[in-house]
Amino acid sequence: MQRSVLSCGLAAHRSTAALAAVALLLASCGGGSNSPSPAATPPPSPTPTSVYTPPAQESLSIADVQQIIAQAVAEAKARNRPAVISVVDRVGNVLAIFRMNGAPQNLKIADAPNGQDVDLQGLVVPAEGGAIAKAITGAYLSSGANAFSTRTASQIVQQHFPPAPNAVGLESGPLFGVQFSSLPCSDLNTRFIATGGPAALIGPKRSPLGLSADAGGFPLYKNGVLVGGVGVMADGVYDFDPDITDVETNDEEYIALAATFGFEAPEAIRADHITVDGTSLRYTDAVPSGLLSTPASAPGYPTIAGIAGSLAPVRDYATLQIVAGTAYGTEASGIRKATPAEFDNPDAFILTDGSGNDRYPIRGGTDGGAVGQPLTSTEVRAVLEEAFKIMSRARGQIRQPLDSRAQVTISLVDTYGNVLGIVRGPDAPIFGTDVSLQKARTAAFFSNPVAAAQLMAATQPEVPQFVQRVRDFLGDPTALTGAFAFSDRAGGNLSRPFFPDGEVGRPNGPFSRPIAQFNPFSTGLQSSLILPNVQEHLAYLTLQSNVDTPQRCTKLPDVTPNHNRLANGIQIFPGSVPIYRGTQLVGGIGVSGDGIDQDDMISFLGLANGGKRVGTIGHAAPEMRADRIVVPLADGRQVRLRYVNCPFAPFVDTPAQNVCQGI
Template sequence: MRKSKLLASCGMAAHRSIAAIAAMSLLLASCGGGGKSPSPAATPPPTPTPTSVYTAPAAESLSVADVQTIFSRAVAEAKARNRPAVIAVVDRVGNVLGIFRMNGSPQNLKIADAPNGQDIDLQGLIVPAEGGAIAKAITGAYLSSGGNAFSSRTASQIVQQRFPPAPDSVGLESGPLFGVQFSSLPCSDLNTRFIATGGPRALIGPKRSPLGLSADAGGFPLYKNGVLVGGVGVMADGVYDFDPDITDIEKNDEEYIALAGTTGFEAPLEIRADRITVDGTLLRYSDALPRDLAVDPYAAPAYSTIIGSAGSLAPVRDYVDLSIRAGAVYGTEASGIRRATAAEFSNPDAFVLSDGSGNDRYPVRGGTDGSVVAQPLTAAEARAVLEEAFKIMSRARAQIRQPLDSRAQVSISVVDTFGSVLGLVRAPDAPLFGIDVSLQKARTVAFFSNPVAAQQLSTALSAEVPQFVTRMRNFLSDPAALTGNVAYSNRGVGLLARPFFPDGEVQRPNGPLSRPIAQFNPFSTGLQSALIIDNVREHLAYLTLNAPIDTPQRCTKLADSLPNLNRLANGLQIFPGGVPIYRGNTLVGAIGISGDGIDQDDMISFLGLANGGARVGGAIGHAAPDKRSDRVVVHLGDGRDVRLRYVNCPFAPFLDTPDQNVCQGI
């Protein structure tokens, strides 16, 4: 999750002089273009027989008794604080195992207003409190793994317009996972939905979240015998917001209540966010400390004494009924995420998504876009890119995992120009959020690099979305923008979606895909949120029984590329980790990576495509250097020029070689 530096190009050695850096001061240069030959690290010798280098998580899960214990301990703390709460528990793949609503707890929550009070997108929405509790619990579960434990407070720190968020951090770039809050959306075509009748598909994940991922404190991961098994989320104050100032310590009742619920299911100390740094900044795990709990969680009354007296179980339409369930064992067929068979993927460490009946949900296949692409990606080409990206990941040094020098673990998605999934594979212990996000990233770069992007946005069923085409063209001084003339990476798209351009430079206008800073907060980012707000409103109307039909399992109101599929069917993503795939000068698809650091994500996508293309004889590969987004120059109002970026690869990226500058010359 290393942040890209606005003033540094990828591959710049640490010993470069200050004068050299100053000369680069306004360049947002790519690490993907320019050189004449690839680094040796970019084309490692083939591995005829991949061997296992990862250990899959042990088989653990939350039992019904465990969920009851979590409820009992959280309720005891809430009662001691006189703060009735709604408490949700989920398993690792997002199944809601139960919701306990205390007597007197708030019925609804209000999402934080825009800074200028002119609410748009999710800002100011009134939502059932259960929705916030579920989102917080899913955030704790999805952002975590066996190598890192992140909370919803951690999420708050890494999604804001500055990192770290604080009054004295003005001028710093945005958070490394800026935009991740708009993933695992209720409309996602990847994330699954609750099935009350049971059967083999009942517990398959990853499940969706009512509000995407949460930046509101009060959500933690849950561990059992050191193994990630789920998350707990609490709503008690009726306000759903974020922490804009990390320099102080909040006394947040919701966080204390959730912390009490984790007692006996705590994240191991050595992998918590406050043991992990990004650009030298320690992440934040919790402002609540066990010593400050109002009561001893181990002395909490038994669940049998509080159910019906302190509160009751609460149903949420298409999430959970009036019962408590045991969680799925992650890695099993029942969880929907399991080890791949040899026929499905060649590497013995690979995990895939399964349908609960033994079938890979996203088997490797050829492109579905033959009606508009003369030579779509073949299954062999898609497989080569996926397998080579998996090899790069297996060699890469992790950014967010403990202990240091762990191997990176990510999710990898390949799509065609329609947004159809041509294969999805992941490491055994990669964080769950990366599944949906890797697909978002692949679809985002395939969309923005597509000749039909402007036409699709201009005809969207929204009053505002078409305006982003005009904003983009005016900002870039390019009347042909979004017609396939530029190969956009996720890093390039993301810079155009920041509330300051260049990223972090105050007193600058917003990028054309962003809200102005006076109207921006994490609940309204710009085009990203505008594309899905109608879906979220439809879903909330369904949850509150004000609509008989839920939002479709297909985000955005863009025109379909295939029946029941559009090019951004699980939403847009605006932080790095994806590049388009070309056959000559023709766009044929994209690869997206997510899970273990944004520079690592960039590198795995960039080198995975380069090596995959080389493996199939050069038939596919990167866009020509003069077509990539780092060749786009933005003319600032003061007469200065700034380039976009393409990718940014990390220093000392591999565990098996000391090579640097591994993306140069490709």
Template sequence: MRNKTRLFRSVAFPALGALLLSSCGGGGGGGSTPTPTPTPTPTPTPTGGLYTPPAAEALSSTDVERVLAQAIAEAQARNSPSVIAVTDRVGNVLGVFRMNGARATATTAPAPNGVSIDAQNVTFPAEGGAIAKAVTGAYLSSGGNAFSTRTASQIVQEHFPPAPTTVGLESGPLFGVQFSQLPCSDLSSRFGAGGSAALIGPKRSPLGLAADPGGLPLYKNGVLVGGIGVMGDGVYGSDSNILDVDNDPEEFIALAGTRGFEAPSTIVADRIAVDGTTLRFSDATFAGLMTSGGASFTSLNGVAGNLVAVIGYANAAITAGATYGTEASGIRASTAAEFSNRDAFVLTDGSGTNRYPIRAGTDGASISTPLTQAEARAVLEEAFTVMSRARAQIRRPLDSRAQVTISIVDTHGAPLGIVRSPDAPIFGTDVSLQKARTAAFFSNAQAGAELSANASADIRQFVTATRSFLANPAALTGTIAFPDRANGNLSRPYFPDGEVGRPHGPLSRPIAQFNPFSTGLQSALIIGNVGAHLGFVSGASVTDTPQRCTTLPDVAPGQNRLQNGIQIFPGSVPIYRGTTLVGAIGVSGDGIDQDDMISFLGAHNGGARVGGIGNAPMAMRSDNVVVTLADNKKVRLRYISCPFAPFLDTQQQNVCEGL
């Protein structure tokens, strides 16, 4: 059964106050990385044509009214007054409806041991939960996969799949993704920018990505156009047992809203398997709905409830969605001057300007020879080519090409370029940047010093814990190259990952205190920002969180190394010039092994093309680090893990070996 212990409190936002007071704070475990030599990837094709961009579809105001009316009617039939939100594909909130009698707040799950920290046991406006669920349904999906908040729940917990019988299995493949799309992210645009920028995406989420069932994607004529989210029961949690079938009113209400906008049956999560486990989409079924559709929004608005404004997200009105792929959506096809491969899409400001053009490193004050623009371009182009050859894991039909977002950063965390394939899931945009910054940060000589200087003792202790766990006082001083796969090893509540009875990794919370709302350093770094934002959304504060996560020291005016937080599942590698760190590449949007491969081969092939840069020297890589456990068992950290035979145009195997 879903973990739905009643947590609603009648006193408004009691846990939020405590969260605001705390605001000052701020893959597998075994085996070495294989080591043989791949055939170099072909030069990027300027003509493109390997991908078909999504058709031009968008939710009209009438469509939004229909989605809301269908959901409202179902909620009435179930006597489950709720808050219902609809977004477009890039996260613009198109309408939020509060039904009469709907709970004002929702509360996140508490710590298992009752000592709640980070985002555990936090009470917040219910509208925030509804929006987060709608954003999740839209952002995790694409033309090749339809994922829901139930899918998200399955892939972010300490065992995959989450169930009483799976104890001992590794954590979910996207463990930690819930702490992306954060309200403090410098990548995400914000509601209320005004003028032509009003619908520019991708937008942020009040709570990051949601794992509480009740969020589904919306499709129009088979094209992804948005998401719907429902918050009604006051409990914002996750499903800890996927072996049973939940009777979840929120999910039925959301499903009713998708009538006429339902995901194509061929691409729903139930048709997609990861490591032999079929994903979940919805426990609610159309056969189980209590209404037949056809409800009129005009007859419900002002009677069953009202449209409401949400500070920082929406006016009390219906808005038509942006058409993804247009300048107005904030994501469009690149020009020839912006990127050589004509399949590439970029982020735009609504006025024709690429928000993240390819450029040289900004960190000349810190390193002698920063990445050049030509080097950054070579890495991005080669990574894009690897992606276009790779077989996707999460897309249907089978043998589709992988679709991801690719980011490159310098050692200060400044983006040096972001490109994406036409139909890559939106969530991967923010996550790819998080991954690149995380690899660059943990591989940096200043990582330990910057964390140790934090005002939060909680954050400072992660440095001590890491050095003790690795039996290496020089850890986090630039002597070890840490990709996100290694960071993930150290961020799991069991080490090795999933082995019950083992200690937690040094960047994680102990299992007795762990749940998806408190993962460890990842959540500790940004909880102050989330607290400030929820205070703003609730009206308790007039000040929103700035567009910069964490309280790390600045490395340039107004800029720290982790402006949108860290990420702790695979898909990034640091980039070196000899033994000198010069940046990192992050990839997100498909299977984690595909993401690893694209980043690793992108760095290698880009370096081979221009000379002078590439992946970390083998002697520096994290897979040289061996941890000795209490029983003297030795566990090697990982560096990357690549699919065995990943390409569509060749039967080549073991493509990452020897590099």
């Protein structure tokens, strides 16, 4: 999450006044601009050798889950705050949901600032849905080298970073928009299988509400190894913390903290030991001395089951029994070490179907009906392998100890959005799996000549309006028809509630809500695209419908039967670039799991080096990239969109700088 680091070597200033001062300088940044500096060429990639240690294969037992629940119940009783408690494993399997007597039946998602709710704002949802989302967030955002909570998530998804009344004028959170990932409609995230069998526990599993920014969700560790997460819903309010300058006394957070006793994240890797732009992240406002119970002395599970509450079934998530977690890295977990035939790097991990098969084997493009020459499997493999090599050399931003190597998930798609390959680092956070695919699809979609037509053909009433909004904003009546190559960073520029990002008083970007209507539950086009799917899923959870939302987010026209180009939604924070054969779009690569500049660099250099290796594909020509789009402001200034940002001192094995320059 290292941010505000420019590929042309300028440190971006964060105040409004400084932004104005560097506006013209920013216009010259973003890989592919014409720069007076000589281009820096990355050193030759070494022959792949193992540089990572995979996590130990630990898992939560039934007794562990019982202990976690019992500790949470003891604290909830001490606070007189009946709660719904969810426990998941690292890949999102719900191991148990416990509903205390008197716990709220539902939660309400926070309203829009002006009370005019849109998208997910104001929705009423079963409380179990919030508890599951919080537990999944704690598990998915964390790894063996970083522990993030839902309070951490709150800090990094809002319109200013850090979120606080005195932070006006600062740009948005580094993972702005990540909350709309791991959605219930995602075609990547797997679904509960009640009948068991080899695929029953494969992940990553979906979340009813995507990722959560509501305090009360933590990761769980066993013998120092990430094994899952716990989430608590007790107050009926599902929101976020808009002011990080104070310390909250939050019952849900204290109940969840008590639940983690004996399964705490190692102190050295918690979010408050990780900084972004010089700001320490927040892990929790709850402290052990503030607990009203003694977790080590909590009554055993048999003494509370059926008395303080009982297990609660949730349709297609959990049954009336506690199950043991699956060990991450095993075939049964859905994520394991790749064989040499699957991916030629000894550190590579892949997604599996639980029966020994790669879910997303490397293959050629499926879009022969739309492009003259689809990507070949050789080209796909070259880009994925080269991106993996860059990841293996990159200095991680969110991992402890310092100078650890980055670990991410890398996804590659064709112009139909079909997956041509997914590979990941052994300990990459799980959230990046779905997000990297969102990013790859987003870059390919918005760079596609059919983007405007597809959005205008969406069945929900508002989505087509975003096309005219962006055309009016850019002064380009042909926007979104393939003239420009859009990275996620460029599209994200247009998706912020202030443009330029963070400058209070400016109008919103054309893909965003106005600030008076914006909060993390309604970001604009991103949330509007998936709203019908979330509503369908909630109707299914509450038994109002017998038909769940399909594994096909968005109501865009299908490009092939039961599949559209944005089948798990879009993403609006950086880490992707489109792929071209000459001037023709042929796909996209997306990266997620570390700092956003690291994600940008891995996708950008991975494509550059893979393209050089095969000699047939590569980046869009510089004149086609979205950083050539100039947006006029009301005060006469002009601001260009950004394409990619690459970090300072990016590699652990060389002092090279400006590694994205001139590519």
